[in-house]
Amino acid sequence: MTETSESSATQQFWEEFYRDRDQIWSGKPNPLLVREVAALTPGSALDLGCGEGGDAIWLAEQGWRVTAVDVSATALRRAAGHAQDAGVGDRIVWAEHDLTESFPDGPFDLVSAQFFHSPVAQADERTDVLRRAAAAVSPGGVLLIAGHAGWPSFMREDEAPDVHFPTIPEVLDSLELDKQNWRVETTDEIERDVTAPDGRTGRRTDSVIRIRLLR
Template structure:
């Protein structure tokens, strides 16, 4: 096990549950109107997005680097009666799921231990996995919450939508940018502090 996988195994092992178990609101908003087909969930964590997508009729392949996360996600899916999700472990800097998908989702695809260029490389590979007529949705934080004075990971950088779009290196005439936006929402702190956080949303569609 290399240091990147070890980081994420420890990250999930440290708590019985890290995330809420609900689907990311940005994903829900961006794909609710799409016709369900095949979906690839990159960095699926504990499975909230994959379970929701399956419940909407999508056939989902869900990927994470952490065995702990995948085991927990599969258990949550079983509890929810969400059947048919394919769970795969990948370090996306080294391997990638096979096939092409009608939807590829990369929600909050950040890592404090990523090597420079790894994220961009994985997202470019994600574009290759989008089927003709399919959609890629990339959501990411635009910065730390406004109430946070000392960020826990000072080396984490939050790319803008323009930087993500440039990194994707989309072929001219083959893709349409359907949404490129920064969304600011209320985000209270753990001790009830008032504050907000901004997130980047990029949705692109491959011509069919």
């Protein structure tokens, strides 16, 4: 099942991104999602920026009922096809949203924002979306945010766009959460091997935040 919204400039950018190639991502779930969610009791989940559906399909396979959101209709069609092939299409609602303009109705037991970076979004827009993500978490539920902490080590200074990658404290401060109602469960940085499309290899650091709404 797929929900749709009106077209936007952001949607046009990501439509072109996905239309350029038949497949962008590996189809596997993000390792940080697996690490942080595997032991949780399945319930309702919201996957923000679901792309071609790797995370949403894995969540559904674990027993979650998933609402998977992306701004690209092309990505959502691919994701829905992959979910049918995996036998979990009936456990996922695919919803088309420009999250700066509209947001799915909650609450959810898990809200996941995996590598929620966009070259066409301003920093304050990302912050606004993550605040809405926190507001969509049900009592006892989890907000999970994974992001890049910097460019890969093989990236030369003249190649790297002038982008600020928020630190873990910056992300937590920007959410403006009531500390009496939220418990911080994970704040980690993880370094991993990466390979560029041209074959260069190096290391990249990612960050992960898992916080739970207590009441």
